[in-house]
Amino acid sequence: MNNSIGLYIHIPFCKSKCPYCDFFSGRASENDYDSYIKALSDNIKIWGKKTDKAVSTVYFGGGTPSILGAERLYYLLSLIKDFFNIADDAEITVEVNPDSGKTLDFDLLKLSGFNRISVGMQSAVEQELKALGRIHSINDAEVTIKRAQNAGIENISLDLMLGIPYQTIDSLKKSIDFCANCGVTHISSYILKIENGTVFEKIQDKLELPDEDRQVQLYLFAVDYLKKLGFEQYEISNFSKVGYESRHNINYWKCGEYIGIGPSAHSFFDGKRFYYSRNMEDFIENKTYFDCYGGDKEEFIMLSLRLKSGLNFKEYRERYNEDFPKDKIKNIKKFAVMGYMELNDDCAYFTPKGYLVSNAIISELI
The missing domain is CATH 1.10.10 (Arc Repressor Mutant, subunit A)
Known part of the structure; x- marks a missing residue:
């Protein structure tokens, strides 16, 4: 079995909170960013001293990691390289929102070692973006993708949401065509789920959401149409060009071990599953909570069956x-x-x- 591990870094900041999102994230100031990076740096150093295993994937998620700017991301990745054994061929991903991506220094990201970006686009239809509370435009997404490609980052993933307000087969086809025409290598396509405690939960009766049968039609259309465009389904919600599957996520589904650093981040390491709470003070003190022992037969079956x-x-x-x-x-x-x-x-x-x-x-x- 593969003895390498994955590394997840959580960046809990956003310019604005999307009404469907229940991730641990929120608005903050530049000073807050710097204070968090100090705590993150301290914990990266602690965890880096606990293992000498090769790290085959690094993933900056959120929130909106790109809101930190390229210089802070460069610093964090350099620190990770100093304290962890990063494999020469490691897949290193950062999530990018098109609003901050349109001005992000992708050349610096490329220089620091980032070789994959995941763009939170969600839809290529302005009415749907507005209904989702997204702050970017379709043009912002296009500019972000082109700027990343011009910097030499070819491995680009786009997020698409299914079952969202006003969505039809025609509008979904428009979004998928946009992705294909941009020359991206990976598409994550998730069905919208109304999460507890979100704005969407409070107003769901007023949302123009497709019913369950329509959701099924949208999903099956996406699977079929993406395949025709060369995006092979390799997991419930993930599609890629051959050779561009997300190695980081596959490690999760193969019961591989990983360390998650940041409030709300989960880990599976040394046979144990544990997590940081959704509390900044706990994170600053590097206080984690035991969840369970991982990797048993039931878990292996459940996770394996997510994969094609x-x-x-x-x-x-x-x-x-x-x-x-x-x-x-x-x-x-x-x-x-x-x-x-x-x-x-x-x-x-x-x-x-x-x-x-x-x-x-x-x-x-x-």
Whole structure:
């Protein structure tokens, strides 16, 4: 098994809070940014001394990491390289909002070692962006992508949301065409979920949201149309050109270990799952909370089935020293007959239709 780990850095700042978002993030001042970077630096140093394992992926998420500016990001990545054993071919990603991306110094990011960006676009239709409370325009997204490409960063991912207010098959096609025409290599396409405590939860009865049947149509259209444009589905919500899958996220789904640094960040390290609370004081004190022991059979099944490559029976046998249970194979056959799963001698995996009910099926399998 791969002995390398992933590293996640949480940047909890945004210029404005989107009404659908429940991530730990909010508005702050430049002084707040610098104070946070001090705490982040201290914790990076602490964690870097706890492991000498190779770090194969680094991911700056948020919030809006790009709001910090290229110089602060350069500093943080340089510090990480000083205190962690970063692999020569590491995938190093930073999330970018088009509003800050249109002026971000991508040349400096490229120089510092960032080789992948993930752009939070969500839609290429202005009416839909407005309904989502996004502060950027379609032009901002286009400018951001071109500037990154001109700096030599070719591995670019775009976020697209499905099941959002006013969305139709035609408007979704317009958004997907925009992504393809920009020459990006990866698309994350998530169905909108109304989260507790968000503005959208309070006003959901007033939102022009597609019903469940329409959501299914939108998702299946996206899977089919993206494939026609050369974006292969490799996970429930992720599509890429061949060779441009997100290595960082695949590590999560393969039960690989990772360290998450920042308030609300989760880790799986030395067999344990633990996390920082959504509290800045806890983070400053480097106080984490134990969640559970990770990597058991049920978790392996659940995470593997997120991937298009599916649940590999040989990997299961090598990891747990036993064959995959026959009663579970019998269950999978039942779902295969229904068109929700595919099964062969090597593995089992969901069909696109199966992904839409995957949570219910996985609960039966584990």
